[in-house]
Amino acid sequence: MEITEKILREVFHRLVNMEPEDDVFERLNGVINGMMDKFQDTFDLDTVQRQNTFRAIICSMFVHGWGIGMHPFNNPDRNLDERPIEVRVSKDILIPMENIKAIRYVKKDEEGRVKKVLFEPDQNERIRGQIDNLLDKIATEKWGEK
Secondary structure (H helix, E strand, O other): OOHHHHHHHHHHHHHHOOOOOHHHHHHHHHHHHHHHHHHOOOOOOOOHHHHHHHHHHHHHHHHHHHHOOOOOOOOOOEOOOOOEOOOOOOOOOOOOHHHHHOEEEEEEOOOOOEEEEEEOOOHHHHHHHHHHHHHHHHHHHHHOOO
16 A cells, blocks of 8 residues: 555545545545645655645545545536536646646636636747757858758
C-alpha cells in the first residue's frame, strides 16, 4: 500500500468514520497522484515531508467533500425542483498551472459553456522569443549563419 492510500484510509476513518471499497481508494489514489504531478512545479515540494503534507491536505479536501455528499455514489438524477440534472465533465479537467495562467480570452455560448479559449504565453516568454528571433536575424545578416 502506498503513502497516498494510507493517508486516504486514515482521513476517511477520522473525518467520516467509514471505510470505502478498495476500488474507491484505487480511483481516488490515481486522482490525487495526478494532482500531485500537476502541482509539482507550482509549489515548493522539495522534501518528502512537504510532499506528504500537501498530499494529506488534498486527501482531507476529497474526504471532506465525500462526507458532505460530493461523491460519485450521491448523484441524484433530479434537482430539488424535480427537474432532470445533466452534468458534463471534461477528462482534461486537471491541466498544468502554466496553461491556466496563459488563458487570455474565453468565449462562451448562451448557456455559459466555453466555446473558444485564447491562450497566450506569459510576457517573459514572448519577450524571450522576440529576442531570440532578433538575434537569429542579426546572425543571418552579419555572418550568414542560421
